[in-house]
Amino acid sequence: MDFNVNSDFQLNLLWKKRGTEIIVATLPSQVKGRSLFIHHTDLRCLRPHLWLTGEIIQGLLHLSAFTYNVVDTIYLMDYYTAGVLLFGDRATTRRHTLPKVNFDNFDGILSFVHVNKNHWNMLYIHAKSGTVYQMDPSPASSELEDSTHAAQRLQEYLKIRKHQGKTDWVDVKWKGGVMPHPVQMDGCSCGVIVVEMARAVMEAFPEFPKMNFSTKRRAMEEARRDMALQVLESSVFDEETCSMCGADKPPGQAPPVTDWIQCDNCDRWFHNLCVNMDQNKLKELKKRQWLCVLCR
Ligand SMILES: [Zn+2]
Ligand SMILES: [Zn+2]
Incomplete structure (x- = not known):
């Protein structure tokens, strides 16, 4: 069986099977030569009513960056580093300053962070306007406070980088911002909405997006299936690994x-x-x- 053809059939099979740690997709990433591995368990979390893993969101963001042609303009920060940027103590932050990255080569940053328990927020940094958005799919959110906090944390992060000899983006005065977006109607689709919001950002970039996707039950189920198929269809199968x-x-x-x-x-x-x-x-x-x- 060739698992590059008939991904619909393949997906049904993978969703039905009990989760394994097998790599079911190898995705291209923004960083050349560094593929992202999607494990069976990550793909299965796209089934309806499950909470998305960071790996699957990350994979989908990198795929979308190719789709919307922003691989060279938006830096996709990994979600661990984004978490350290927003919530890490000083010592941890100093160890995660991305010394090889020059933000001046990019016009923005997109990432996502884990907040509270099992809840994803999107992090969007728009360099030209000096605005930081922490976007929460939950209807009960405090986005202006969160974004303002995120902007302060970014300023500190860049200051720490400056002490380490990196001067990119240090002259920007950062502020928190909010933008309207659909909110989640269930308790499990925050990750799906983060991917949808990130896609809207990428599609409109550097302009501001209009976010009008549906978050109704049926739409979320369809979005999950489409995302899973996209992952399978975009996989670059590597016989060497x-x-x-x-x-x-x-x-x-x-x-x-x-x-x-x-x-x-x-x-x-x-x-x-x-x-x-x-x-x-x-x-x-x-x-x-x-x-x-x-x-x-
Ligand atoms: Zn097999
Ligand atoms: Zn091995």
């Missing part, structure tokens, strides 16, 4: 010879070590049919 660890060499202390085994159903490749298979078992199984955990 292991579908369990995502690397060409197995992790940890590797033996001098790396052995591989291929699933006879889906054609994915695995390091024998990554599927807990020793040399003897591998030899034995190579003579017979072998199915990966996804296809068993």
Whole structure:
């Protein structure tokens, strides 16, 4: 079975199966040469009424940046760093200042952060107007306060970077802003709405977006399915890498010879070590049919 064709069929299968840690999609990212791995469990969280993982939101944001052609204009900050920027203590912040990134090469930053328990907000930094938006899908939000706080934190973040010799964006006076957007009508789709808001931002960039997507139950379900299909269809299948660890060499202390085994159903490749298979078992199984955990 070739899993690049008929992604609809493939998606139904992947959603039905109990979650595994297999990499089901390898997505291109803004950083050349660094792919993003989407695991089976990440893809499954797009099913209706589930909370999205950071990995799936991140993957979708990078895909959208290619769709809307903003890969070179909007910096997609990873959500861990965005969390440190907004909420980290000084010591942690000093360790996450992105020394290799020059913000002057970009006109904005898009990211998302984890707030409270299991809730996603979008973070949007518009450099030209010096405005920071922390956008909360929840109807009961305090966006002006949140955005103002985020703007102060950004100013401090850039000051810390300045101490480390980076002077990009330090002369901008940042302020918090709000913009209208649809709000969530259920308790689980904050991540889906963050992706939709981010897409609207990218599509309109550098102008301000009009956000008028629906957040009704049916629309959210459709959006989730479309997103999952987009992930599967955008996957760049790489035969050189292991579908369990995502690397060409197995992790940890590797033996001098790396052995591989291929699933006879889906054609994915695995390091024998990554599927807990020793040399003897591998030899034995190579003579017979072998199915990966996804296809068993
Ligand atoms: Zn591996
Ligand atoms: Zn398989």
